[in-house]
Amino acid sequence: MTLLGTGFAFDFVQPWALALLPLALLPLLRRHREELAFPALAWLPPDRIGRLVDGLGRVFAVAALLTAVLALAQPGRPESEVPRIGRGAEIVVLFDSSLSMDDEMVKRGQLPKRNRDSPLRKRNIAREALARLVARRPDDRFALLMFGAAPFRVTPFSQHPDVIQAGITAAGVSNGLPGTDLGRGLLAAISQFDHRAYTGSRVLLLVSDGAAEIDDSTRQQIRDGMARNRIALDWIYLRSANWPRLEDEDEPRPTALITDVAMHRFFKTLPTAYHVFEAESPDAVSRAVAEIERQQNLPLEYLERVPRRDYSPMLYLFAVLACTLLFVQRAYVLRSWT
Amino acid sequence: MHDFHYRLPARMGGQRPGAHAGSSRGPGMEFISHQSLYNQPDPRRLDVRASLREPRGDWLVRVSRQRVSVPVYVVADVSPSMAFGAKHSKLQVLADFAEAAGHSAFRAGDPAGLIAFDYSEREDLFRPAALSRGAGQQLAAPLRLAPVSRAMPAKANLAAGLLQAAQRLAGRQALVFLASDFHWPLAPLDDVLGLLARACVVPVVIWDPAELEPPAEDGLVVLRDAENASRRTLWLRPRLRQQWRAAVAARRDALKAFFEQRGLRPFYVEGAFNAEAMSEYFLEANL
Incomplete structure (x- = not known):
């Protein structure tokens, strides 16, 4: 049973209980048994306070019955879908922490060096760009994961800039990790979105300079996970110096490039949006980040499913309250002359 | 069994020898x-x-x-308001009084009878005056058997019932105890007293302490009038108690003034009948 009022929906799980509503009128009847007979009412003054207290008792009794009966009927707001506009995006940054990220990013034709403290290291360039991105997007929620041979979470979803910046700083502390298990990293990143309400566009920001082999079952899991959680994938591909572009090659010849291209082609088959930003210079990284920022800045309109809200506990609470007040009132009623 | 002594303020006629100053x-x-x-x-x-x-x-x-014997009549109000009482109903107190009166009458050699009324005369409770050792029980028994009628006639008028009952005693010389709680307008009582002009009338005002003194603790009392459908809800508090007591005092004054004007002195029974107080009442009487 649903009553549609002025934009305000209302339904009862057990509408038959409403048939008991007339019971609420019982306290309004005269209660002969509770009245004390008196031989000469005429000599007692009429008393307004007395009538008020008596009336209060009746009001409490009616309220107690009314709320109890209504609670039995279990009223509630039915399950509905509410259009909402999500402002901030949810971004999981999956940061490649492999050894190759410690390479410097050099111009075409130069030889990359591995220098730990150089600001030109891919790792540091990516971190700075990310830090800027985070600083400029206070509405977004970020989570930071790093992966080498195994993924690990640096920060969970948070909107707190200090936490995210600290996480990004932490990404530059250690040396690179051996191994690159991108499949597990992606699955871990996807699982960050599990059991979260969909309140804004979801982005998996993969920062990596190269890919790795992913077997078919993992690919399937990734595909399912991306579709289930509706995650867009952005890949900032920190291209190693002097390597060709991903799209250029029909059949990549260098062995290291084979996996990257294979990954790129796999990503393109994902059911959700996918963008790759190839960057081979610090400027290019900044441009890529700016591009991401622009893309994910749109407000998102989505339908949120609001579960049925049951009002009966509240009504029971009111009934208990009314009963308590009634008990208090009744405690003051004189029952006999002795 | 408590009996009391009584004497009459005037000579009474009559042939039957007895204890009272007679005129024959x-x-x-x-x-x-x-x-x-x-x-x-x-x-x-x-x-x-x-x-x-x-x-x-x-x-x-x-x-x-010769000294004469004078019939003693208890004219008893058995209206529903008499059923009121905290410990025992006023009707029980009235029965106690009737028993004492019947017994005292026998001791004095006087026949005793009972006339009861509510909104009309209650002939089922009528007991003609008889000189009998068991007069006390005879008078009390009908009153003890809870004779209060719940049915109230539309135009319930207690004074009319009393007037009807008083017809039995019209113009007769007797000692008449008019026992009631007098919770009714006094004006019609004049007609009754006119009928009883030759009798010696003693108004016996039977009240219960619960109606005189408000309950001690504060609280809500829902009251229903014993005789009509009206009700009143009171929140007991010092001010209300004051008004309550003032109303009782005012009623007492009204009764006193009414009976004094007619040369009568009411006898109050509050809670329980006290035979000694009744004797004192007759001794104090300005005969």
């Missing part, structure tokens, strides 16, 4: 005058000394008044 001549100790033996041929009462002093030489006989 007869064998008694109360000397009135001498009469000639020819007029009063009763040689037992010959007064030789007076006859010798008599100049004409007549034989004189002493003439005296």
Whole structure:
């Protein structure tokens, strides 16, 4: 049973209980048994306070019955879908922490060096760009994961800039990790979105300079996970110096490039949006980040499913309250002359 | 069994010898005058000394008044308001009083009867005056058996019932205990007292302490009038208690003023009948 009022929906799980509503009128009847007979009412003054207290008792009794009966009927707001506009995006940054990220990013034709403290290291360039991105997007929620041979979470979803910046700083502390298990990293990143309400566009920001082999079952899991959680994938591909572009090659010849291209082609088959930003210079990284920022800045309109809200506990609470007040009132009623 | 002593404020007529000052001549100790033996041929009462002093030489006989017995009637109000009472109902108190009255009447050699009324005369409770050792029980029994009628006639008028009941005693010489709680307008009582002009009327005001004194603790009392459908809800508090007591005092004053004007003095029974107080009442009476 649903009553549609002025934009305000209302339904009862057990509408038959409403048939008991007339019971609420019982306290309004005269209660002969509770009245004390008196031989000469005429000599007692009429008393307004007395009538008020008596009336209060009746009001409490009616309220107690009314709320109890209504609670039995279990009223509630039915399950509905509410259009909402999500402002901030949810971004999981999956940061490649492999050894190759410690390479410097050099111009075409130069030889990359591995220098730990150089600001030109891919790792540091990516971190700075990310830090800027985070600083400029206070509405977004970020989570930071790093992966080498195994993924690990640096920060969970948070909107707190200090936490995210600290996480990004932490990404530059250690040396690179051996191994690159991108499949597990992606699955871990996807699982960050599990059991979260969909309140804004979801982005998996993969920062990596190269890919790795992913077997078919993992690919399937990734595909399912991306579709289930509706995650867009952005890949900032920190291209190693002097390597060709991903799209250029029909059949990549260098062995290291084979996996990257294979990954790129796999990503393109994902059911959700996918963008790759190839960057081979610090400027290019900044441009890529700016591009991401622009893309994910749109407000998102989505339908949120609001579960049925049951009002009966509240009504029971009111009934208990009314009963308590009634008990208090009744405690003051004189029952006999002795 | 508590009985009380009573005496009457005036001489009563009557042939039946008894304990009260009577107005009829007869064998008694109360000397009135001498009469000639020819007029009063009763040689037992010959007064030789007076006859010798008599100049004409007549034989004189002493003439005296006889003491008479006077019927005692309890006119009892058995309206629903009399069923009220915290410990025991006023009706029970009334029955106690009727029992004492019947017993006292027998001790004094007077016949005792009961006339009951609510909105009309209650003939089922009528007991004619009888001189009987069991008069007390005879008067009390009908009152003890909870005779209160719940049915209230549309135009319930207690005074009309009393007037109807009083017809039985109209113009008769008797001692009439008019027992009621007097929670009704007093004005119609004048007609009744007119009918009972030759009788000696003692208003017995039966009240229960619960109606005189408000309950001690504060709280809500929901009251229903015993005789009509009206109700009143009171939140007991000092101010209300004051008003309550003032109302009782005002009623007492009204009763006192009404009966004083008619040469009567009400006797109050509050809670329980006290026979000694009744005796005192008759002793104090300005006869």
